[in-house]
Amino acid sequence: MQSRRILVLVAAAVATLSIAAFSAADRPMAGERPGITVGVTKLPPDKPATGQVAVGVTKLAS
């Protein structure tokens, strides 16, 4: 009687694990995911450029 109960429990456990196994198999693997977005953003954007210019004049006496 007890052995029967044990066997029923084992059968139930096996059924549960089988369902779990199928669920896991249905999950997409890392390399099979469709629509993966790969992106890169280089920072900082819009860096300005600078330069210098000297301005000069010699005023002569009039």
Next chain:
Amino acid sequence: MANGKTKLAVIAGVALASSLVAAAFAATQGTPGATSTGSADVRAEKESAVSITGLNDIVFAASATTPAPLADPVCVFSNPGSYTVNVSSANAAGGTYRLSSGSGFINYSVSWFNAGSGGATVALTSGTASPSITGADQTSPTCGGGDTARIQVTIDPATYISAPAATYTDTLTIIVSPT
């Protein structure tokens, strides 16, 4: 005896369950196949880039009278094609450009043209960014050896005439930003 059977059944159950769990992990892990197919969206955000080259000092010929304006052609590269320019004077008073002799000053104005010759002009104020200017080279940081803009300096006749004879200098710092 029944106890022994029970133990045996439990052990068998656990072994079976373990093998099923292992099988489940094997099924999810897998290995890449030769015909594996997937899709991916690749997105790259390229930052705006800008440069200014070809700058030369602007030196007027010595003169007792107000010299004519001088312009310096420059190359502005901006991959969006437009930019703002902020030209500031080391001797500025407010937004006014000034040449200094150390003791006296001569005012002058700065204009920016969006072409090496001709083009539209923008009057600048020292320390203030201009409105957006178009006409930058979008492909070549050296403008292919040409110029896409020019900076023009015009000396104020009133302050020039009244200034004492001396050498007057200033340094302009130019900041170009893409827009």
